[in-house]
Amino acid sequence: METINLKYSSGDYNIYVGEGILAEALEIFFENRDYDRVFVVSDSNVFKFYGELLRENLVKLNRAPAGEYVFLAGEPSKRLSTVSEMYDAFAKAHLTRHSLVIALGGGVCGDMAGFAAATYLRGIDVVQMPTTLLAQIDSSIGGKTGVDLEVGKNLVGAFKQPVAVIADSSFLSTLPKRYIDDGMGEAVKYGCIYDEELFNGITSKQIDRAEMIYRCMKIKAEVVEIDECETGLRMILNYGHTLGHAVEKLGNFERFSHGESIGIGMLYAAKLGEKLGYQPVYDKIKAALEAWELPTVMDYPVEELVRVVGSDKKRSGDDISFVLLDGIGKSFTQKLPISKVAELIG
Numbered sequence: 001m002e003t004i005n006l007k008y009s010s011g012d013y014n015i016y017v018g019e020g021i022l023a024e025a026l027e028i029f030f031e032n033r034d035y036d037r038v039f040v041v042s043d044s045n046v047f048k049f050y051g052e053l054l055r056e057n058l059v060k061l062n063r064a065p066a067g068e069y070v071f072l073a074g075e076p077s078k079r080l081s082t083v084s085e086m087y088d089a090f091a092k093a094h095l096t097r098h099s100l101v102i103a104l105g106g107g108v109c110g111d112m113a114g115f116a117a118a119t120y121l122r123g124i125d126v127v128q129m130p131t132t133l134l135a136q137i138d139s140s141i142g143g144k145t146g147v148d149l150e151v152g153k154n155l156v157g158a159f160k161q162p163v164a165v166i167a168d169s170s171f172l173s174t175l176p177k178r179y180i181d182d183g184m185g186e187a188v189k190y191g192c193i194y195d196e197e198l199f200n201g202i203t204s205k206q207i208d209r210a211e212m213i214y215r216c217m218k219i220k221a222e223v224v225e226i227d228e229c230e231t232g233l234r235m236i237l238n239y240g241h242t243l244g245h246a247v248e249k250l251g252n253f254e255r256f257s258h259g260e261s262i263g264i265g266m267l268y269a270a271k272l273g274e275k276l277g278y279q280p281v282y283d284k285i286k287a288a289l290e291a292w293e294l295p296t297v298m299d300y301p302v303e304e305l306v307r308v309v310g311s312d313k314k315r316s317g318d319d320i321s322f323v324l325l326d327g328i329g330k331s332f333t334q335k336l337p338i339s340k341v342a343e344l345i346g
Contacts, residue, residue, distance in 0.1 A: 049174050076253060107130075113126060127165070128165045137183060141224065159229055236323050242309060
């Protein structure tokens with residue numbers, strides 16, 4: 001088991017990563033903690049595989065769950081109405097400010113449970129227990145939580161740092177191939193923005209998966225330590241997301257998965273950067289995505305993409321912040337007029 005310690009403005013927490021580490025990580029985590037109740041949030045797919053395993057491990061530590069809330073798996077559940085039901089379940093379980101929420105699931109579960117924990121009783125502790133590759137290397141780390149609105153993704157949320165992240169890679173064994181590939185979209189992103197060696201290993205498929213997960217998590221932790229609330233450096237983690245979220249939304253969160261959408265978004269961002277005169281990276285990113293059988297084209301009109309981009313939370317007046325590359329591993333942000341985006345990506 002590897003441990004990454006992440007320091008932030010008001011404390012720190014450990015990220016435990018490895019194969020088959022659930023029992024060991026839980027024992028270490030609970031060793032000096034005194035919670036009055038533990039509550040588990042999960043989705044309908046994950047819970048049937050790992051709900052009982054988690055319960056058994058908690059019982060062994062005399063931390064039997066006071067309650068469980070299982071929602072219908074999928075992005076369409078990532079709504080305030082689901083969080084409202086979560087609040088009701090918390091209340092019925094008599095959670096207090098001295099209670100703990102465990103988010104057992106992928107990014108949707110982690111985002112919603114984290115947001116619910118951030119806002120219930122004005123904040124209770126949460127442990128992120130990611131069960132997808134995408135959630136392990138990205139969304140479980142750094143404290144960004146939230147839900148979608150009809151007009152776009154993650155428009156309501158809060159920064160809520162977890163008290164621990166337990167990333168057991170054995171959870172990935174039950175994932176369909178598409179969801180492994182989905183996580184690879186975010187892995188490619190980490191190479192693009194921060195680590196050319198990682199990028200090359202992913203493209204050539206010459207990197208061990210455990211090593212890749214650890215390196216991606218380490219990058220995320222380093223960036224979050226420097227910029228906890230996304231006022232500067234942390235914005236590079238949004239590479240491909242501005243247009244990727246639009247691709248996701250136009251497909252009703254069903255046609256393209258998150259990682260697939262981000263991959264397409266990175267290609268649009270690469271095209272945009274090249275038109276602005278930065279180093280060409282489009283062909284390299286396309287090759288990396290194709291190596292993992294991720295889509296590289298879609299047929300939505302550019303005008304529709306730009307319309308959805310106009311609702312993105314990174315918009316400021318008539319401008320929007322884009323993350324761009326000047327070579328693999330060299331990322332930065334630049335504000336662009338929304339009116340010019342269609343021209344630059346067309």
